Amino acid sequence: MIHSIRTKVTMLIAIALIISISSFAQNSRFIVEGKIEFERKLNIHVQFSDDDSWTADFKRNIPQFKLTYSNLYFNNSKTLYKPGREIPENNKLWEQPAEENIIFTDLDKAWAISQKRVFEKTFLVEDSTRKIQWKITDEKKTIAGFECRRANAIIMDSIYVVAFYTDQIITSGGPESFTGLPGMILGVAIPHEHISWFATKVEVVAIKETDFKIPAKGSKTNNAAMKTELKASLKDWGKYGDRYIKAALL
Numbered sequence: 001m002i003h004s005i006r007t008k009v010t011m012l013i014a015i016a017l018i019i020s021i022s023s024f025a026q027n028s029r030f031i032v033e034g035k036i037e038f039e040r041k042l043n044i045h046v047q048f049s050d051d052d053s054w055t056a057d058f059k060r061n062i063p064q065f066k067l068t069y070s071n072l073y074f075n076n077s078k079t080l081y082k083p084g085r086e087i088p089e090n091n092k093l094w095e096q097p098a099e100e101n102i103i104f105t106d107l108d109k110a111w112a113i114s115q116k117r118v119f120e121k122t123f124l125v126e127d128s129t130r131k132i133q134w135k136i137t138d139e140k141k142t143i144a145g146f147e148c149r150r151a152n153a154i155i156m157d158s159i160y161v162v163a164f165y166t167d168q169i170i171t172s173g174g175p176e177s178f179t180g181l182p183g184m185i186l187g188v189a190i191p192h193e194h195i196s197w198f199a200t201k202v203e204v205v206a207i208k209e210t211d212f213k214i215p216a217k218g219s220k221t222n223n224a225a226m227k228t229e230l231k232a233s234l235k236d237w238g239k240y241g242d243r244y245i246k247a248a249l250l
Helices: 002-028 053-060 088-092 223-233 238-249
Strands: 034-043 065-074 078-083 102-106 111-118 121-128 135-143 146-155 159-166 184-190 195-203 219-221
Touching: 065 088, 111 238, 121 223, 135 159, 135 184, 146 184, 219 223, 223 238
Parallel strands: 121 219
Antiparallel strands: 034 065, 034 195, 065 078, 078 102, 102 111, 111 121, 135 146, 146 159, 159 184, 184 195
């Protein structure tokens, strides 16, 4: 009788230990490939700063924010960022510059090739990845079910960027051209440009090499040459031209 009780207790302890180990393994496993959906949120009201009745009426007839969605496919060394599901309401709004970018990044080689449409022209930008001097903080935020840590940086000389990354996804990538943190960037906000990208869901799925289809459409250039061309084309557009150039270079 005593032996039987001891045997049952031993079995219960063993089962509890197996469940505990299994739970720990599931909660601590690292993700090396998958698909992430990002929501891009742009405040379009701030693009119209004139204080007159026409501007006020115009704002009342359009939504304050334009939402677009993109998917990021990734493995441990590559990412491909491209347009995702469409929003019917966006058919009533005008297309923003570089709104539907396709960006392939080879993280090991620190190299990227991007397809960007700016008004009637499509650029095919091949260049090294942006070197961002991130400053990691202690602030944390949960995004798409992942605990993320905040990092801050200045890019393009004056643009303040806030990013949130998770080290549960070991790929050092992110939306658009944002990379360089010790894990996947699941959230980016650029407060002064009134734009953000945040993950809505993460799918742990197998990614094939054929899923990384490198963009090939557009006029071949690099970041510096594209900036020079845009500045020349939009030199008479004032603050609007400056905004569009920034959007294209992000």
